[in-house]
Amino acid sequence: MKKIGFIGIGVMGGPMALNLMRAGYELTVYSRTRAKCEAVLSAGARWADSPAACAEGQDAVLTMVGFPKDVEQVYFGQSGIFASVRPGMLLIDLTTTSPKLSKRIFEEAKKRGADALDAPVSGGDTGAKAGTLAIMAGGEEAAFERARPILEAMGKNVVYEGPAGSGQHTKMANQIAIAGAVSGVCEAIAYGRAEGLDLERMLATISTGAAGSWQMTGNGPKMISGDFAPGFYIKHFIKDMRIAGEEAQDAGLSLAMLDRVLAMYRELDAQGLGDLGTQALIRYYDKQN
Amino acid sequence: MKKIGFIGIGVMGGPMALNLMRAGYELTVYSRTRAKCEAVLSAGARWADSPAACAEGQDAVLTMVGFPKDVEQVYFGQSGIFASVRPGMLLIDLTTTSPKLSKRIFEEAKKRGADALDAPVSGGDTGAKAGTLAIMAGGEEAAFERARPILEAMGKNVVYEGPAGSGQHTKMANQIAIAGAVSGVCEAIAYGRAEGLDLERMLATISTGAAGSWQMTGNGPKMISGDFAPGFYIKHFIKDMRIAGEEAQDAGLSLAMLDRVLAMYRELDAQGLGDLGTQALIRYYDKQN
Numbered sequence: 001m002k003k004i005g006f007i008g009i010g011v012m013g014g015p016m017a018l019n020l021m022r023a024g025y026e027l028t029v030y031s032r033t034r035a036k037c038e039a040v041l042s043a044g045a046r047w048a049d050s051p052a053a054c055a056e057g058q059d060a061v062l063t064m065v066g067f068p069k070d071v072e073q074v075y076f077g078q079s080g081i082f083a084s085v086r087p088g089m090l091l092i093d094l095t096t097t098s099p100k101l102s103k104r105i106f107e108e109a110k111k112r113g114a115d116a117l118d119a120p121v122s123g124g125d126t127g128a129k130a131g132t133l134a135i136m137a138g139g140e141e142a143a144f145e146r147a148r149p150i151l152e153a154m155g156k157n158v159v160y161e162g163p164a165g166s167g168q169h170t171k172m173a174n175q176i177a178i179a180g181a182v183s184g185v186c187e188a189i190a191y192g193r194a195e196g197l198d199l200e201r202m203l204a205t206i207s208t209g210a211a212g213s214w215q216m217t218g219n220g221p222k223m224i225s226g227d228f229a230p231g232f233y234i235k236h237f238i239k240d241m242r243i244a245g246e247e248a249q250d251a252g253l254s255l256a257m258l259d260r261v262l263a264m265y266r267e268l269d270a271q272g273l274g275d276l277g278t279q280a281l282i283r284y285y286d287k288q289n
Numbered sequence: 290m291k292k293i294g295f296i297g298i299g300v301m302g303g304p305m306a307l308n309l310m311r312a313g314y315e316l317t318v319y320s321r322t323r324a325k326c327e328a329v330l331s332a333g334a335r336w337a338d339s340p341a342a343c344a345e346g347q348d349a350v351l352t353m354v355g356f357p358k359d360v361e362q363v364y365f366g367q368s369g370i371f372a373s374v375r376p377g378m379l380l381i382d383l384t385t386t387s388p389k390l391s392k393r394i395f396e397e398a399k400k401r402g403a404d405a406l407d408a409p410v411s412g413g414d415t416g417a418k419a420g421t422l423a424i425m426a427g428g429e430e431a432a433f434e435r436a437r438p439i440l441e442a443m444g445k446n447v448v449y450e451g452p453a454g455s456g457q458h459t460k461m462a463n464q465i466a467i468a469g470a471v472s473g474v475c476e477a478i479a480y481g482r483a484e485g486l487d488l489e490r491m492l493a494t495i496s497t498g499a500a501g502s503w504q505m506t507g508n509g510p511k512m513i514s515g516d517f518a519p520g521f522y523i524k525h526f527i528k529d530m531r532i533a534g535e536e537a538q539d540a541g542l543s544l545a546m547l548d549r550v551l552a553m554y555r556e557l558d559a560q561g562l563g564d565l566g567t568q569a570l571i572r573y574y575d576k577q578n
Binding site: 099122123124134136157159161162165166169170172173174175176177178179181182184185186187188189190192194195196197202205206208210212213214215216218232244247248251252253256257258260261264285 | 411412413473479484500502
């Protein structure tokens with residue numbers, strides 16, 4: 001396990017690839033936009049012209065792309081990863097994507113004598129740079145143990161969650177909990193504003209008790225000051241909530257809060273605000289008072 | 290400021306009254322059920338036969354009762370507090386109740402040359418016993434400063450929030466944020482259960498990051514184990530959310546998440562589960578899988 005192909009060099013993938021190189025791995029990279037690869041290439045990574053070329057001859061292939069359709073294209077498309085998969089190869093998808101797609105990749109890898117893990121991350125670009133990401137992995141436990149040194153070069157809280165798809169399901173649970181927390185903070189602030197409270201004081205009072213959350217401490221002040229710079233994009237949150245809602249529905253589960261919050265974010269996206277950070281949910285209540 | 294009348298000796302009021310006595314105040318108490326007053330009476334408090342008798346001749350009168358109709362009765366009813374209010378007296382309502390009612394009490398007190406504060410608390414019976422409650426107060430700032438030693442005998446995070454009603458509004462914002470957070474934790478757990486995840490492991494993974502909250506850490510494990518013993522009653526949470534929703538509506542604000550979560554809790558209450566703790570929201574999803 002020395003040679004790694006890394007596909008998807010962006011805000012997250014870039015610093016993760018650099019951390020792998022610092023840990024001594026030999027990297028070959030591919031990304032849709034070559035310009036984004038400058039930092040990793042000048043740090044010594046090799047460039048490949050396609051996912052298939054990037055996967056060719058590697059011990060492990062890691063992917064960190066955007067949407068499920070991108071993951072599908074990168075694995076199953078023409079010149080996709082599966083064109084180059086050999087027995088014993090390890091495939092790790094770090095993208096937050098559909099658990100069903102993760103299971104499909106797992107099955108396809110098995111057929112070829114290879115192992116696949118779904119290993120979505122949380123912690124944002126800050127965590128990616130610092131190498132402190134939480135990584136929640138699904139697949140076979142033996143494959144997870146083989147992957148552990150690679151994952152621990154990028155993250156700190158690296159956990160095996162269960163069979164293929166379990167990493168994605170854990171990430172979905174994470175996003176569902178965020179949907180509740182962030183909407184609670186938003187509606188508390190919208191309420192306080194409508195009632196003329198001193199919002200900083202209000203937030204300081206309530207954030208230390210049973211109403212407290214990472215969302216309140218991290219995003220509450222940004223909602224109050226109107227700082228909507230993206231730590232996490234609305235458009236990506238919508239993707240995650242949509243997948244979670246569909247998976248829940250397939251399991252016969254109706255998540256009323258999640259559906260409501262997803263509908264609010266979709267309205268904002270329809271207004272062209274998808275590139276703002278998730279804290280911009282407060283904009284949903286702006287029009288009301 | 291030595292003589293205090295305290296009305297409403299229950300799970301919260303009892304330990305709060307005891308803390309005042311420990312701080313050297315002379316207490317007279319009244320409560321609907323005299324049996325609940327045994328601890329404070331044997332600690333040296335005097336008994337009064339009505340709210341009016343309890344308020345008679347006091348420097349300050351504190352109330353900690355259940356619902357807005359109880360507050361109204363205790364202040365404005367026959368043999369209510371206002372029958373005994375004298376100029377200079379300080380009235381402090383610690384109940385979580387309607388901000389409009391707090392303003393009515395404030396105005397009525399003013400007419401009689403007295404001061405009123407709305408000062409709802411958070412921290413539960415644990416905080417009441419330990420004297421570590423958060424207390425969020427509304428009214429005139431000078432009255433708040435006069436009341437501060439009394440409030441600090443019962444709480445730790447004692448904050449002046451603004452004019453009459455602002456304490457209640459801050460508490461409402463607190464409850465709105467809790468509604469979001471607790472529903473997020475519930476739906477994350479219901480989802481993880483439906484997808485067959487190891488729920489303890491899932492919770493341990495997601496609670497340290499952006500999905501983390503007091504509700505997740507405090508109530509998540511209880512939801513998983515089915516421990517529905519009340520830290521905070523569903524029936525009281527419904528009261529609070531109802532007031533918050535009505536106040537928001539009066540201010541022209543629609544809180545979609547809050548409305549949804551309130552509707553879920555009302556369904557549980559209709560099933561006779563109002564005396565369970567708020568973490569029993571997970572029961573709402575039980576029927577689905």
